[in-house]
Amino acid sequence: MPTDFTSQAVTAGTGTPAPIRKRRRTAAAPRVILYLILALFCVYYLLPLCVMVVNSLKPLGEITAGGMMALPEQWTLAPWSSAWSTAQVGVDATGLRPYFVNSILMVVPAVAISTILGALNGYVLTKWTFRGATLLFGLVLFGCFIPFQIVLIPMARMLGLMGIAGTVPGLVFVHLVYGIGFSTLYFRNYYAAFPTELVRAAQIDGAGFFTIFRRILLPSSGPIAVVCIIWQFTNIWNDFLFGASFSDFDSQPMTVALNNLVQSSTGVKEYNVHFAGAIMAALPTLLVYVVAGRFFVRGLMAGSVKG
Amino acid sequence: MGFLEIDRATKSYGAVKVLHETDISIDEGEFLVLVGPSGCGKSTLLNMIAGLEEVSSGDIRIKGRSMNGVKPADRNIAMVFQSYALYPNMTVRGNISFGMEMHKVPKPERETKIAQVADLLQIGQLLDRKPGQLSGGQRQRVAMGRALTRDPDVFLFDEPLSNLDAKLRVDMRMEIKKLHQKLGTTIVYVTHDQIEALTLSTRIAVMYGGYVQQMGTPREIYDNPANLFVAGFMGSPSMNLFPARVVDAGGAPAAEFTLAGGETALLPFAGDALAAQQGRDIVLGIRPEAITDEGGADRNSRAVHVVESPIEITEPAGSDTFVVTQWGGRDAVGRFRADVPARAGDRFAFAVNMEKAVVFDPETETRIA
Numbered sequence: 001m002p003t004d005f006t007s008q009a010v011t012a013g014t015g016t017p018a019p020i021r022k023r024r025r026t027a028a029a030p031r032v033i034l035y036l037i038l039a040l041f042c043v044y045y046l047l048p049l050c051v052m053v054v055n056s057l058k059p060l061g062e063i064t065a066g067g068m069m070a071l072p073e074q075w076t077l078a079p080w081s082s083a084w085s086t087a088q089v090g091v092d093a094t095g096l097r098p099y100f101v102n103s104i105l106m107v108v109p110a111v112a113i114s115t116i117l118g119a120l121n122g123y124v125l126t127k128w129t130f131r132g133a134t135l136l137f138g139l140v141l142f143g144c145f146i147p148f149q150i151v152l153i154p155m156a157r158m159l160g161l162m163g164i165a166g167t168v169p170g171l172v173f174v175h176l177v178y179g180i181g182f183s184t185l186y187f188r189n190y191y192a193a194f195p196t197e198l199v200r201a202a203q204i205d206g207a208g209f210f211t212i213f214r215r216i217l218l219p220s221s222g223p224i225a226v227v228c229i230i231w232q233f234t235n236i237w238n239d240f241l242f243g244a245s246f247s248d249f250d251s252q253p254m255t256v257a258l259n260n261l262v263q264s265s266t267g268v269k270e271y272n273v274h275f276a277g278a279i280m281a282a283l284p285t286l287l288v289y290v291v292a293g294r295f296f297v298r299g300l301m302a303g304s305v306k307g
Numbered sequence: 308m309g310f311l312e313i314d315r316a317t318k319s320y321g322a323v324k325v326l327h328e329t330d331i332s333i334d335e336g337e338f339l340v341l342v343g344p345s346g347c348g349k350s351t352l353l354n355m356i357a358g359l360e361e362v363s364s365g366d367i368r369i370k371g372r373s374m375n376g377v378k379p380a381d382r383n384i385a386m387v388f389q390s391y392a393l394y395p396n397m398t399v400r401g402n403i404s405f406g407m408e409m410h411k412v413p414k415p416e417r418e419t420k421i422a423q424v425a426d427l428l429q430i431g432q433l434l435d436r437k438p439g440q441l442s443g444g445q446r447q448r449v450a451m452g453r454a455l456t457r458d459p460d461v462f463l464f465d466e467p468l469s470n471l472d473a474k475l476r477v478d479m480r481m482e483i484k485k486l487h488q489k490l491g492t493t494i495v496y497v498t499h500d501q502i503e504a505l506t507l508s509t510r511i512a513v514m515y516g517g518y519v520q521q522m523g524t525p526r527e528i529y530d531n532p533a534n535l536f537v538a539g540f541m542g543s544p545s546m547n548l549f550p551a552r553v554v555d556a557g558g559a560p561a562a563e564f565t566l567a568g569g570e571t572a573l574l575p576f577a578g579d580a581l582a583a584q585q586g587r588d589i590v591l592g593i594r595p596e597a598i599t600d601e602g603g604a605d606r607n608s609r610a611v612h613v614v615e616s617p618i619e620i621t622e623p624a625g626s627d628t629f630v631v632t633q634w635g636g637r638d639a640v641g642r643f644r645a646d647v648p649a650r651a652g653d654r655f656a657f658a659v660n661m662e663k664a665v666v667f668d669p670e671t672e673t674r675i676a
């Protein structure tokens with residue numbers, strides 16, 4: 001992660017002189033080709049989304065008639081409302097709404113807690129190091145890369161013992177356990193570059209462990225917190241394996257419910273409803289990127305240390 | 308009993324001992340400078356006084372109170388860091404008031420104190436800026452301002468000027484000295500710059516390799532270095548140190564050494580500490596200002612002796628000209644008056660004030676005369 005606290009060189013105002021006309025004209029040709037290629041890839045990546053959106057807005061008849069790629073002749077929001085509140089998901093005709101709520105209830109605490117704990121871990125591992133800290137961090141890292149499948153059965157047993165098997169809190173717990181490894185990794189590496197002298201200065205000023213964390217480190221942690229939140233949110237929201245393994249009918253997350261929606265349709269497959277449901281399942285992660293990505297600001301640390 | 312006492316304090320990281328048994332004792336109001344090359348343990352010792360590093364063995368006392376187990380915030384010290392360590396997310400005002408806030412100083416009192424400090428350091432117009440918007444010198448002032456709000460028993464400075472450019476460094480050095488004279492607070496100041504050490508201190512501890520090599524007033528350190536390291540480290544240009552041999556010259560001991568051409572020269576010692584030691588190999592130490600042209604020699608000295616020696620190069624430096632010759636196979640630098648017509652290649656008369664000469668044992672590197 002390129003988090004360099006100290007090297008924000010002062011480059012503003014050192015503009016390069018304007019290039020000579022002739023050179024600009026010859027440079028234009030490669031530039032046009034470059035943009036063409038980029039545009040091509042853009043279309044390539046956007047096409048599936050377009051197809052989904054377009055098909056979620058037409059009546060089923062238009063799709064089964066073979067018009068997958070065409071724009072709707074008759075625009076309708078019916079597939080969306082059906083997917084949201086009335087479609088058959090598994091045994092009940094509840095739509096995806098309750099499962100969407102489940103996912104929110106799962107992902108918000110899991111992301112929040114794992115990010116906070118990761119930040120605390122990173123803080124301790126870099127600024128309050130102790131004998132064996134490196135080994136501990138190694139183990140945490142190892143935890144990041146344990147394949148999901150290996151922990152399924154022990155985890156099921158654990159959740160049973162804790163009395164939260166098949167519940168949303170159970171899912172939160174599972175994702176928390178997995179998420180802390182990554183969030184610790186992010187924050188540790190970020191805080192390793194954070195000037196220790198600031199912590200020492202705060203200690204001399206009389207600030208305690210948590211005050212230093214809250215007043216000195218956290219205000220400078222924006223960029224890494226955003227990275228961590230995006231990563232955790234995407235992973236936890238999109239998870240299917242844990243959701244399918246550790247949830248009951250009433251605690252299923254969105255991903256599992258989407259699968260059930262697609263699988264459980266009796267008779268005709270309502271593709272337009274499926275498309276609408278799939279977009280619904282994808283929207284929150286998109287939203288997180290759009291909203292949080294704006295806070296991806298560097299340079300919060302400029303000037304803390306020598307300039 | 309001293310105001311600040313370091314009593315057989317040591318510091319080890321695992322098996323590595325970075326600070327060997329150290330004894331330092333200074334009185335209230337003194338300006339102690341810890342000076343030494345990078346890595347010698349200065350910052351470690353300072354951090355131990357601050358409580359940022361634990362003492363591995365021994366004790367540190369401030370006002371007679373043992374600091375073992377006392378948190379940094381409870382030691383009544385203030386510290387200025389090399390990198391200034393200003394909190395980047397707070398304004399200058401926030402930076403200065405943070406410590407008082409932590410010590411639960413009521414707001415009106417904080418405001419008065421901030422105004423006072425801002426006035427003293429002339430940073431009043433900067434109070435609402437963030438550290439990122441300040442120049443190096445301004446940051447330095449703010450860092451000092453933060454320390455000044457505390458009325459501490461001891462100020463600790465860790466190379467506070469090393470990130471400033473040369474001109475600013477000299478200005479700030481003067482300001483720190485003025486500040487010390489005004490406030491009279493005890494200061495412990497770390498630097499690797501021996502000029503800073505000599506100009507600022509009332510007392511110097513020269514450190515090397517985790518040992519305090521010598522402790523004394525600037526004059527003592529400069530005139531009577533305890534060993535070869537201190538002699539070579541303190542002073543600029545540094546002391547000439549070259550091999551010589553003790554011989555008998557008409558009943559009095561003298562130092563014999565070789566010149567560039569292979570011939571030898573004699574310099575009689577001012578004292579007779581080496582009287583019975585003919586034949587002994589020594590390292591002779593003479594500061595550049597004790598090697599002059601004849602007209603520039605110290606008239607109060609009764610031990611000025613002349614050595615005729617070929618000049619290798621001359622370095623005019625405005626007020627003086629530094630003249631380099633070869634003694635004992637080493638470059639020896641003399642400080643001549645600027646208008647002396649000394650030219651490279653000439654054979655010239657070097658007047659040596661032997662009252663200022665010091666002698667070291669080449670094996671133990673300690674002072675013998």
Ligand SMILES: Nc1ncnc2c1ncn2[C@@H]1O[C@H](COP(=O)(O)OP(=O)(O)O)[C@@H](O)[C@H]1O
Pocket residue numbers: 320325343344345346347348349350351352
């Ligand atoms: N946390 C540490 N662990 C191991 N060695 C250290 C640590 N901190 C400092 N040292 C070593 O202690 C010695 C003295 O360091 P320091 O006091 O920072 O020197 P300086 O005189 O340049 O301020 C150095 O050799 C350094 O490598």
Ligand SMILES: [Mg+2]
Pocket residue numbers: 349350351
């Ligand atoms: Mg240091």
